[in-house]
Amino acid sequence: MSDEFDKKIEAKADTIVDAGSVPSGSAPGIDYVPAHEKPDQELYHSHSWWTTYVFSQDAKYIGIQYAITAIGTGLIGLVLSWMMRLQLAFPGLGILEPSAYYQFITMHGMIMVIYLLTALFLGGFGNLLIPLMCGARDMAFPYLNMVSYWAFLLAVLILLSSFFVPGGPTGAGWTLYPPQAITSGTPGSSAGIVLMLISLCVFVAGFTMGGLNYIITMLQSRARGMTLMRLPLTCWGIFTATVLALLAFPALLVGCIMMTLDNLLGTSFFMPAMISMGEKLSYDGGSPLLFQHLFWFFGHPEVYIIALPAFGIISDLISVHARKNIFGYRMMVWAIVGIGALSFFVWAHHMYVSGMTPWFGYFFATTTLIIAVPTAIKVYNWVLTLWRGNIHLTLPMLFALAFIVTFVNGGLTGIFLGNVTVDVPLSDTYFVVAHFHMVMGIAPILVVFGAIYHWFPLITGRMLHEGIGRIHFWVTFLGSYAIYFPMHYQGFVGVPRRYFEIYDSPYITTSTLHLNVFITIAALIVGAAQLLFLFNLIYSARAGEKAEKNPWKANSLEWLTPEMPPGHGNFGKELPVVYRWAYDFNVPGADKDYIPQTVPPSEVRYAKVEKT
Amino acid sequence: MDQAALKKLPRGWKSIPSDLNSDQTAFKGVNWGKAMMWIFLLSDTFIFSCFLLSYMTGRGSTVLPWPNPSQVFALNFMGVPVPLLLIAIMTFVLITSSGTMAMAVKYGYEKNRKLCGTFLLLTALGGLTFVGMQAFEWSKLIFHEGVRPWSNPYGAPQFGSFFFMITGFHGTHVSIGVIFLFIFTRKVFRGDFDSGRKGYFTSMKSDYVAIEILGLYWHFVDLVWVFIFAFFYLW
Numbered sequence: 031m032s033d034e035f036d037k038k039i040e041a042k043a044d045t046i047v048d049a050g051s052v053p054s055g056s057a058p059g060i061d062y063v064p065a066h067e068k069p070d071q072e073l074y075h076s077h078s079w080w081t082t083y084v085f086s087q088d089a090k091y092i093g094i095q096y097a098i099t100a101i102g103t104g105l106i107g108l109v110l111s112w113m114m115r116l117q118l119a120f121p122g123l124g125i126l127e128p129s130a131y132y133q134f135i136t137m138h139g140m141i142m143v144i145y146l147l148t149a150l151f152l153g154g155f156g157n158l159l160i161p162l163m164c165g166a167r168d169m170a171f172p173y174l175n176m177v178s179y180w181a182f183l184l185a186v187l188i189l190l191s192s193f194f195v196p197g198g199p200t201g202a203g204w205t206l207y208p209p210q211a212i213t214s215g216t217p218g219s220s221a222g223i224v225l226m227l228i229s230l231c232v233f234v235a236g237f238t239m240g241g242l243n244y245i246i247t248m249l250q251s252r253a254r255g256m257t258l259m260r261l262p263l264t265c266w267g268i269f270t271a272t273v274l275a276l277l278a279f280p281a282l283l284v285g286c287i288m289m290t291l292d293n294l295l296g297t298s299f300f301m302p303a304m305i306s307m308g309e310k311l312s313y314d315g316g317s318p319l320l321f322q323h324l325f326w327f328f329g330h331p332e333v334y335i336i337a338l339p340a341f342g343i344i345s346d347l348i349s350v351h352a353r354k355n356i357f358g359y360r361m362m363v364w365a366i367v368g369i370g371a372l373s374f375f376v377w378a379h380h381m382y383v384s385g386m387t388p389w390f391g392y393f394f395a396t397t398t399l400i401i402a403v404p405t406a407i408k409v410y411n412w413v414l415t416l417w418r419g420n421i422h423l424t425l426p427m428l429f430a431l432a433f434i435v436t437f438v439n440g441g442l443t444g445i446f447l448g449n450v451t452v453d454v455p456l457s458d459t460y461f462v463v464a465h466f467h468m469v470m471g472i473a474p475i476l477v478v479f480g481a482i483y484h485w486f487p488l489i490t491g492r493m494l495h496e497g498i499g500r501i502h503f504w505v506t507f508l509g510s511y512a513i514y515f516p517m518h519y520q521g522f523v524g525v526p527r528r529y530f531e532i533y534d535s536p537y538i539t540t541s542t543l544h545l546n547v548f549i550t551i552a553a554l555i556v557g558a559a560q561l562l563f564l565f566n567l568i569y570s571a572r573a574g575e576k577a578e579k580n581p582w583k584a585n586s587l588e589w590l591t592p593e594m595p596p597g598h599g600n601f602g603k604e605l606p607v608v609y610r611w612a613y614d615f616n617v618p619g620a621d622k623d624y625i626p627q628t629v630p631p632s633e634v635r636y637a638k639v640e641k642t
Numbered sequence: 643m644d645q646a647a648l649k650k651l652p653r654g655w656k657s658i659p660s661d662l663n664s665d666q667t668a669f670k671g672v673n674w675g676k677a678m679m680w681i682f683l684l685s686d687t688f689i690f691s692c693f694l695l696s697y698m699t700g701r702g703s704t705v706l707p708w709p710n711p712s713q714v715f716a717l718n719f720m721g722v723p724v725p726l727l728l729i730a731i732m733t734f735v736l737i738t739s740s741g742t743m744a745m746a747v748k749y750g751y752e753k754n755r756k757l758c759g760t761f762l763l764l765t766a767l768g769g770l771t772f773v774g775m776q777a778f779e780w781s782k783l784i785f786h787e788g789v790r791p792w793s794n795p796y797g798a799p800q801f802g803s804f805f806f807m808i809t810g811f812h813g814t815h816v817s818i819g820v821i822f823l824f825i826f827t828r829k830v831f832r833g834d835f836d837s838g839r840k841g842y843f844t845s846m847k848s849d850y851v852a853i854e855i856l857g858l859y860w861h862f863v864d865l866v867w868v869f870i871f872a873f874f875y876l877w
Contacts, residue, residue: 280688
């Protein structure tokens, strides 16, 4: 930036240049990068089809395995939501039994939050992108990484097997609140809930293995020159989310273990003295509130486990497709870290109506509203990145723009619900359903789509079909507003959530009934558009237009591999050397509108780049 | 990073910004596995914290009297009930095994195969003794005193619930540690860590640092026991 700074760097570099190995042919002074600290990673080389594609230890393949499993499970969640919507729109048809409705609601919630979004963002995108973006050959512990995927698959299978046990899956709602979760009368209160709890425990164990990998790879296995503050924001989002997961999942694990014991052994951790079917149960003296605290100590960070990777990915998409550096990179990093830290101090805002002392509610309302500060910083910075950018309305950019709008919408309703006094009347209405679907359903899913359209060429070497993609985008974006905007209204007029049948009665406005039909039609259309997207994935992977190398002209390392899709070991013989951050777009003085991270300063002497 | 390069790095508080601003690694010269174990232990700390906090909540909110630990856990010695006798021995054995583990790590880095393996074996035996005594304690509580996870003759049923769950979870940790200690003993005596023999599952080269990593886990399990000991037997 300033000549003085360059001189200082040059002087410093001249004194220490002997310590590092300087690639021959480049000017040694300004291109100084510290030498390798460690020998090249020892890799596992597969020899058979089974160890290459099935029991793969290559993070890229594991990422794809994670993604396919997660999306497959997510489709089941989608079908469940269709069934629920049909039941709500046409209660007279008797599509679902009440118990089936509760079972579907529970499975839909759990599948979408944990088995789709968490697994897809961290397991899928994390595995695919972390080693590539950090400039590593693979994850730090490839074997552990493989076990992590198989544990995830096992968790999914255990979860789905609960559809086939006597009594069916649990119908306790995704929050699994005791005592009703394990009391007779709740669907799946014997076998279903146990399978759910065991599945969650297996998921946590599997995720811990993967999460340790992501953290160590990012901290200990970066390329030469890749400082933490040069990492793409995607990495920062996934990193912080992983830290949250490693600290939040323990609470879920403990809650699950204790409830399993309550159910199988008859302990009374969460179960108070109760009368069921006219008989006093053997339970006595447990605290249902304890479970709520454990669950939400996991549950609230879980929201950010999904949101933070989405924040990171969207920052990268916006920057690349608006050809402009991300506004306030450091601020963005600190906002991610700050949101992550704050997310551990807000959990009881999910429990305002559980009978806590009002002083507690006051504390948690305050911390909840404080989170709005770093979140708003992020939204402003996205908008400022777009401002005067060279916006390309590519598919990833469309999804990114849709994300910002949707996230702001869901965030604003979050401010309503974060305040105790406003939350009490809105609690357990469709307003809550609309809020969390907007902010942690639709918004992250839009990021998932944007990310898939963006990185599909990296995985397959082909572009996704543009026309089908645009139909998919508009139907999904407008359709999800058609679904969730009316729900805000339904919440205001007091329609309760979790009712399996809403019919004409003095307590329900007539407009609600018509809206329910409208929402269901919209949901069916949006769901069908996802099938179009799946078709696009399969079709384009086989017969899509061949992508050129680095098709979006991005700067980050994943596009700079010698071959695309990247091969085993990612970077060929020599690992890349990094000289700059990932956001050098449209730098004044440079001859191209982007400067990849591996371009040394001596090659772009006249470019006025940011010092990172 | 070699020792000479490590020595040139800033020390103390200054090392924090210097390490975090540097490239390649955030923990300079730290083995990946070792860093991973520390982070795993942090996560595991949260698990045990959740367990113990739940225990405190449960014990604090029950209306029934909580059994007196010095009575429940007493052992008859020469006809006299001695409170906490068994637990004192168990704790002593486990803490001692931490000492032998530290010796094993030291001799590992000195590439003293025989002493390293011997101390690992001693640690494993210490752990096994602990688990054995815990099994004895459990069976005494269950078969002689009628304590069950769902009820007990002394008072609040949550006493048995929390006791069996938390000591059971800790005992599982110890048992896993013992299994790995035996495996590592065999590996040390076979010379895997000297020859850099490839692991059966991971196919990665063996290194003496693995003993230190196992040591971290073992010390952690001992440290957790101190808390469990304090909260269950002394409170």
